Amino acid sequence: xxxxxxxxxxxxxxxxxxxxxxxxxGLVFGVMRLINFAQADYITIGAYAxxxxxxxxxxxxxxxxxxxxxxxxGVVVVVVVLALLTERLAFRPMRGSDPATLLVSSFAVSYxxxxxxxxIHSGRPKSVGIGNSLSAAVEFWGIRVPGTQLLTMGxxxxxxxxxxxxxxxxxxxxQMRAAAENFQxxxxxxxxxxxxxxxxxxxxxxxxxxVSLLLVVQTGTLDIRMGLMPVIFxxxxxxxxxxxxxxxxxxxxxxxxxxTVGLQAFLPPDLRAFRDAFVFMLVIGFLLFRPQGLIVTSxxxxxx
Amino acid sequence: MSNATTxxxxxxxxxxxxxxxxxxxxxxxxxxxxxxxxxxxxxxVIEALIRIVIVVGIYIFTGNSGIISFGxxxxxxxxxxATGWQTCCEMLKPITMSGLPSILRDNSYPVYVSAxxxxxxxxxxxxxxxxxxxxxxxxxxxxxxxxxxxILNVSYSNWETVTMGTASMVGLPTYITxxxxxxxxxxxxxCAWVFQNSARGILLRATRADEVAAAACGVSLxxxxxxxxxxxxxVMGLAGVLTAHFLGTVSINSYFLNLTFLALAMLVVGGMxxxxxxxxxxxxxxxIVDMFRRLEAGVSLGDTTxxxxxxxxxxxxxxxMIVILMFRKDGLMGGKEFCLPKRWAAVRSESVTSxxxxx
Amino acid sequence: xxxxxENSLETRNVHVAFGGIHALSGVDITIKTGMxxxxxxPNGAGKTTLVNVLSGFQKPTRGHVVLNGKDVSGDGPQKLxxxxxxxxxxxxxxxxxxxxxxxxMTAAIxxxxxxxxxxxxxxxxxxxxGLGHHGAVLGGALSYGDxxxxxxxxxxxxxxxxxxxxxxxSGMNAEESQNLMSIIRAIPAHFNCGVLLIEHxxxxxxxxxxxxxxxxxxxxxxxGTPREVQDNPDVRRAxxxxxxxxx
Numbered sequence: 001x002x003x004x005x006x007x008x009x010x011x012x013x014x015x016x017x018x019x020x021x022x023x024x025x026g027l028v029f030g031v032m033r034l035i036n037f038a039q040a041d042y043i044t045i046g047a048y049a050x051x052x053x054x055x056x057x058x059x060x061x062x063x064x065x066x067x068x069x070x071x072x073x074g075v076v077v078v079v080v081v082l083a084l085l086t087e088r089l090a091f092r093p094m095r096g097s098d099p100a101t102l103l104v105s106s107f108a109v110s111y112x113x114x115x116x117x118x119x120i121h122s123g124r125p126k127s128v129g130i131g132n133s134l135s136a137a138v139e140f141w142g143i144r145v146p147g148t149q150l151l152t153m154g155x156x157x158x159x160x161x162x163x164x165x166x167x168x169x170x171x172x173x174x175q176m177r178a179a180a181e182n183f184q185x186x187x188x189x190x191x192x193x194x195x196x197x198x199x200x201x202x203x204x205x206x207x208x209x210x211v212s213l214l215l216v217v218q219t220g221t222l223d224i225r226m227g228l229m230p231v232i233f234x235x236x237x238x239x240x241x242x243x244x245x246x247x248x249x250x251x252x253x254x255x256x257x258x259x260t261v262g263l264q265a266f267l268p269p270d271l272r273a274f275r276d277a278f279v280f281m282l283v284i285g286f287l288l289f290r291p292q293g294l295i296v297t298s299x300x301x302x303x304x
Numbered sequence: 305m306s307n308a309t310t311x312x313x314x315x316x317x318x319x320x321x322x323x324x325x326x327x328x329x330x331x332x333x334x335x336x337x338x339x340x341x342x343x344x345x346x347x348x349v350i351e352a353l354i355r356i357v358i359v360v361g362i363y364i365f366t367g368n369s370g371i372i373s374f375g376x377x378x379x380x381x382x383x384x385x386a387t388g389w390q391t392c393c394e395m396l397k398p399i400t401m402s403g404l405p406s407i408l409r410d411n412s413y414p415v416y417v418s419a420x421x422x423x424x425x426x427x428x429x430x431x432x433x434x435x436x437x438x439x440x441x442x443x444x445x446x447x448x449x450x451x452x453x454x455i456l457n458v459s460y461s462n463w464e465t466v467t468m469g470t471a472s473m474v475g476l477p478t479y480i481t482x483x484x485x486x487x488x489x490x491x492x493x494x495c496a497w498v499f500q501n502s503a504r505g506i507l508l509r510a511t512r513a514d515e516v517a518a519a520a521c522g523v524s525l526x527x528x529x530x531x532x533x534x535x536x537x538x539v540m541g542l543a544g545v546l547t548a549h550f551l552g553t554v555s556i557n558s559y560f561l562n563l564t565f566l567a568l569a570m571l572v573v574g575g576m577x578x579x580x581x582x583x584x585x586x587x588x589x590x591x592i593v594d595m596f597r598r599l600e601a602g603v604s605l606g607d608t609t610x611x612x613x614x615x616x617x618x619x620x621x622x623x624x625m626i627v628i629l630m631f632r633k634d635g636l637m638g639g640k641e642f643c644l645p646k647r648w649a650a651v652r653s654e655s656v657t658s659x660x661x662x663x
Numbered sequence: 664x665x666x667x668x669e670n671s672l673e674t675r676n677v678h679v680a681f682g683g684i685h686a687l688s689g690v691d692i693t694i695k696t697g698m699x700x701x702x703x704x705p706n707g708a709g710k711t712t713l714v715n716v717l718s719g720f721q722k723p724t725r726g727h728v729v730l731n732g733k734d735v736s737g738d739g740p741q742k743l744x745x746x747x748x749x750x751x752x753x754x755x756x757x758x759x760x761x762x763x764x765x766x767x768m769t770a771a772i773x774x775x776x777x778x779x780x781x782x783x784x785x786x787x788x789x790x791x792x793g794l795g796h797h798g799a800v801l802g803g804a805l806s807y808g809d810x811x812x813x814x815x816x817x818x819x820x821x822x823x824x825x826x827x828x829x830x831x832x833s834g835m836n837a838e839e840s841q842n843l844m845s846i847i848r849a850i851p852a853h854f855n856c857g858v859l860l861i862e863h864x865x866x867x868x869x870x871x872x873x874x875x876x877x878x879x880x881x882x883x884x885x886x887g888t889p890r891e892v893q894d895n896p897d898v899r900r901a902x903x904x905x906x907x908x909x910x
Contacts, residue, residue, distance in 0.1 A: 035443065035447065090626055090630075093630045094629060094630055097629070097633060098370075099442070099443050100370055100371065100372050100442065100443070100446065101629060101633060103372055103443070103446060104372050104568060104572060104629070105625075105626060105629045105630075107374075107565065107568065108565075108569070108572075108622045108625040108626050108629070109622070109626060111565050111618065111621075111622045112618075112619060112622035112623060112626070115615050115618040115619050115622065116619060118615050118618075119613055119614075119615040119616075119619070232450065232454065235447050235450070236447065236451065239444050239447055239448070243443060243444065273458075273462035274458060274459060274462055275458075276454065276458045277454070277455045277458040277459050280451040280452075280454055280455045280458075281455060283448075283451060284436055284437070284448055284451055285436075287436075287439075287440055287444065287448065288436050288439065291439055291440050291441065291444065292441070293444075502778065503768075503772045503777060503778040503781065506761070506765055506768055506769055506772060506778075507769060507772055507773065509758070509760075509761060509765075510758045510761065510765075510766075510769040513758035513759055513760060513761060513802075514756050514757075514758055514759075516720070516752075516756065517752065517756040517757070517758065517817075518758075518769065518773075519720070519739070519740040519741050519744070520718065520720075520740055520744055520749070520750050520752070520818070521744060521769045521770035521773040521817065521820075521821065522741050522744030522745040522770065522773030522774055522821060523741060523769060523772075523773045524741045577760065639760055
């Protein structure tokens, strides 16, 4: 019983983390048909902003030395600025290119950012102690839940609710949904492309900042590819959910999180190392039966 | 049609000018290297020829279908390991790779047998994967090729008893000479050319240009894509065999995102819509990469040694790729093949007629 | 099976709904080989949706598409194209970076020809339409009028039994449009097929078609010879009324 609940808690925590990432991917895809590899590097760079750039494996803290609120705020500012910069410098000039070109260009941007971090911070993994106090377990009705899990779920929940509110209630959010559902139509209705797209990037930056903080608190390490796996999983979450569907992206994130944790728990021990391979195989198997994903939007079909 | 002076030879030349020019250049370079090149130069040329096989391999699928493949180096890895299992380190194999079936563990095979079987295995793997992936729409297929890359990487990295995990398999026979690499590059280039001019190739290019209009022409995406994907997998397999026997070692992490990026950068810079673009991309990007690697190692000017920080080369390469995508989306070749210079080009319009008359 | 069912493409009580919007609600038309028929109706009447249904790009939510007496309602566009339903689009949708000849070859190969035969068929059609000199030109390098004509030639390269042309003359000047219509008039006899011509311009359609269907608001409104349709009071009210008022 204890064990099962622990698994469920893990699954919800990981699922909500992936949901955050896949929602940011889905949002940007919705407004400009770009699948953004660089989302991985937003997360990585957000985490590296915590420390002073050196080649040391246990570097001095930079933003990480500030009180929590300032640290979080600082990371958000860094990542949002980065996201807006990539949008302005790299992606805006390519707007209107076909999705395949956009995809490969985001791959290039990601490669660039990754090697920039490597140049500044060296490629070695680093340890960073932030939020150590959070790793203590909290007990609810006899069930112990690690503090980091609670934090992840809490942050993800707050951000998901904020996202829903933003998308449903604010004019900008409504335009963004319209754009995601039907790109051409949204254009025709006079959605202001520059503002909507920049806003989508800014939001994806905020979410990336949150994810990078959560990852650092969870693992206590920095790695130049730390953002990669969550983003790759999030890609598949958006494909499972249905390209262009925001609820689908979030749902897909949870599904991928659940499948990952489920496999970790129930695979025989000698197969556990292959867990991620199984996750990807399940994803591909799923797509075989539902190639357009769970929620089919007009984005998936081309109008004749 | 009035021009009766066109000989079959001229028409053949003009129709296949791009591939003939590429082949002639490659042969010429290898001859020069054979006659005058040092061992260092030979290695550089072999490396470039292998890159041509890699990039042309990806081009066969991506160039014709318009679907970016992030997963093609998977089939290189499959072939590289397969040839390693068959040819490497007879004495050590039973210890380091105890999980191999005894037919591989306790035997070694001639290199041409291993090359053939490894390429076939890569093609078979591509075919099986393609049966599933080619059902997906363009973007979803593209993303799913990435899944293939990760599945193989995770599997081979952890399959300790068979692949030695992330450790390198060493002691493969290194038999790749410039002539062998040349032969492989010619095979790859000719395969790509024949495919893109075949009926299937034309259909696939039509689906790349406009899926909806292609559907109205009765073109089924699935088979066209699957055939290209499988052929591409076979050529990638060939590249894997070459790489393995050129370096003499195989390690899973050299067939991952960095190689994928390098290959895609070459394809994008040259232009992924034409074979000429793929080859030009290899030449240009290899030059840039080698130049910056040398600058990173340090250039001595008099008493001082100037060197760029390590990693500059990657930044420059990514930058070049982004700039090309921004300002010249179809790459340096602009999606065109090399064609005969103007004053011989009068022959061109006759090509179709003579093909017709030949019926 | 009677003769009609053997050589016809029909919709029977076809409905199409997108979410809550009814694009078609009960349309019956029958396209026969050997003649040019017209499909007219005001903007938003459902003409293009009907062509999409006939060519398999849109599955009907209710009702049937019947090809030569066989129900093909669920078949996709590729299958219908190979079964003999060719179509053009409102935008030409040529394969931009392929030559004109390759554009036509695609359709010919799509029906199962080998490359050499596809070249022969493509050349024949281009020559027949007086476009032979364009064979080597890239699809993306054509003038607007040529683009439109090549898109019809490409549909013809399927050797279709039924050819659906979605406003082929839109954006052409009067002279170009005249020329195009004389080609369209000759298609049924030369290719032994039936043509459905969607056209906004009433005069054009009256000059070319032997039989005309009128749709309005997703419903069949009337059909008959151009004369009959023109005199139909419902049609006058729904469609011609605007033009009468303007005149």
